[in-house]
Amino acid sequence: MKKYLQVFSGGFSNLEVDINKLKEKLLKIMKIKKIDGIIIGWNENKELYKELKEFLRPYETKLYFWFPVFSELSYYKKFSKVLDCKEEGIENFSFQEGENFEFYCPNTIENIKNIKEIFNDKFSDYEIDGVFLDKIRYPAFSNGGKAVFSCFCPVCIEKMREKGIDVEKLKIYIEQSFEKLESNPLEIEKYKNFRYKFKNKEMNQYFQFKNDSIVEKINELIDFFKTKGLEVGLDTYASDISYLFGQDIIRLNQKADFIKPMYYRRTYAPAGIPFEIQTFKKMYNKEAGEFLLKIIGEEDLKDNIGKKQMTEEVKYLSKNLENIFLGIDFNRKENIALSNEEYIKEVFDILEEGDSKGIVLSWDLMSIPEEHLKIFLEKEDKCD
Numbered sequence: 001m002k003k004y005l006q007v008f009s010g011g012f013s014n015l016e017v018d019i020n021k022l023k024e025k026l027l028k029i030m031k032i033k034k035i036d037g038i039i040i041g042w043n044e045n046k047e048l049y050k051e052l053k054e055f056l057r058p059y060e061t062k063l064y065f066w067f068p069v070f071s072e073l074s075y076y077k078k079f080s081k082v083l084d085c086k087e088e089g090i091e092n093f094s095f096q097e098g099e100n101f102e103f104y105c106p107n108t109i110e111n112i113k114n115i116k117e118i119f120n121d122k123f124s125d126y127e128i129d130g131v132f133l134d135k136i137r138y139p140a141f142s143n144g145g146k147a148v149f150s151c152f153c154p155v156c157i158e159k160m161r162e163k164g165i166d167v168e169k170l171k172i173y174i175e176q177s178f179e180k181l182e183s184n185p186l187e188i189e190k191y192k193n194f195r196y197k198f199k200n201k202e203m204n205q206y207f208q209f210k211n212d213s214i215v216e217k218i219n220e221l222i223d224f225f226k227t228k229g230l231e232v233g234l235d236t237y238a239s240d241i242s243y244l245f246g247q248d249i250i251r252l253n254q255k256a257d258f259i260k261p262m263y264y265r266r267t268y269a270p271a272g273i274p275f276e277i278q279t280f281k282k283m284y285n286k287e288a289g290e291f292l293l294k295i296i297g298e299e300d301l302k303d304n305i306g307k308k309q310m311t312e313e314v315k316y317l318s319k320n321l322e323n324i325f326l327g328i329d330f331n332r333k334e335n336i337a338l339s340n341e342e343y344i345k346e347v348f349d350i351l352e353e354g355d356s357k358g359i360v361l362s363w364d365l366m367s368i369p370e371e372h373l374k375i376f377l378e379k380e381d382k383c384d
């Protein structure tokens with residue numbers, strides 16, 4: 001099983017990691033375990049990554065720069081943000097300094113141009129082995145309100161029409177879904193191989209459109225980074241819900257070097273599975289959340305994916321896709337990330353049983369409790 005560590009170095013402007021403390025922590029770990037890669041970002045600080053790269057070289061550990069794509073970059077340039085189905089902007093919110101969860105339209109060519117330019121100007125001379133692309137999606141349930149139903153900017157509307165989508169019908173259908181009191185307001189008809197099918201024609205086309213858009217734009221960006229000789233890893237939602245936010249993990253897997261689906265089952269912030277299910281319940285009703293879990297295959301229906309369900313999913317991922325390294329919420333943060341030792345142990349049981357090819361200790365090494373690291377370091381590993 002490959003092993004990666006993720007470190008939050010701070011937002012673009014605020015350095016939040018002490019290089020000496022980081023090296024000290026890494027030394028302790030790398031004395032015992034071979035670490036395949038460090039994912040760190042997104043503070044702008046060439047010297048930090050240079051020093052880290054030098055430190056990692058004798059261990060043959062790769063360095064990936066954590067780079068948010070459809071969010072956060074307005075620190076550098078002006079972006080066209082996604083619009084909801086009333087063609088209005090969505091609300092932003094923030095959980096930690098340097099992160100704002102705004103979202104840019106993936107179909108606006110200027111946005112893609114900006115992303116490439118920012119990388120060229122600010123980061124292309126960093127001594128790194130690859131980039132790790134984050135926020136490669138549309139807003140999720142956790143963005144609140146009706147944000148998940150975006151983007152209805154003029155560019156997207158035109159593109160949807162070209163694909164034969166009746167946009168007016170779609171808007172009405174979305175609005176009406178909020179008046180429904182039933183357990184399946186989105187009329188999900190089928191869920192298979194992490195993809196959803198909807199009974200309503202426009203809704204089905206709309207979700208396909210979102211997934212097509214993300215795959216198309218991310219593939220373009222992967223090519224951009226690869227011509228620079230960089231590897232590309234992707235951060236996605238847990239594969240059982242990622243399709244709902246535009247991340248068709250099966251198609252994204254074809255070009256990326258690796259994918260880290262965020263199986264965050266103790267996180268109460270965006271991408272945390274219980275948090276997303278809870279916000280979906282708030283959007284509609286309790287039964288709607290339970291229906292979603294049930295169609296995924298979860299029997300317990302407690303705002304989360306249990307051990308059995310996750311094991312099945314990991315088995316599928318290991319068998320059918322390449323280089324899927326499970327992202328696990330190892331760190332502890334007050335009111336946000338609530339993992340404990342029991343949870344960490346259970347995760348290793350799941351990964352072993354599911355024959356997982358890799359793990360990413362997420363999402364901030366500096367706030368991973370010692371007890372959690374101890375479990376990781378003492379774990380016997382056939383590949384060591």
Ligand SMILES: [Zn+2]
Pocket residue numbers: 082083105106107108151152153154155156157
């Ligand atoms: Zn748009």
